[in-house]
Amino acid sequence: MLSFKCRDVGFDCDYVVVEDNDTEIIKKVMEHGKRDHNLNSNDFTPSLIDNIRSKMQKVEDN
Numbered sequence: 001m002l003s004f005k006c007r008d009v010g011f012d013c014d015y016v017v018v019e020d021n022d023t024e025i026i027k028k029v030m031e032h033g034k035r036d037h038n039l040n041s042n043d044f045t046p047s048l049i050d051n052i053r054s055k056m057q058k059v060e061d062n
C-alpha cells in the first residue's frame with residue numbers, strides 16, 4: 001500500500017489517499033485536485049506527477 005498527502009505538494013489541505021499502487025493514487029489525486037482545487041487535466045504536468053510520485057510513502061499492510 002502507498003499513501004500520499006496533498007499537503008506534501010504544497011496545498012493547505014488535509015486530503016490523504018491510500019491505495020494499492022501509484023497508478024490508483026494518481027487517479028484519486030487527479031479527481032481530488034479537479035474537485036477541490038479547481039485544477040484541470042492540463043495542470044497535471046509530468047513534473048507534477050513526478051513530484052506526487054516522489055512524495056508517496058509506503059504503508060504497512062496489516
Ligand SMILES: [Zn+2]
Nearest residue numbers: 006011013015
Ligand atoms: Zn488537496
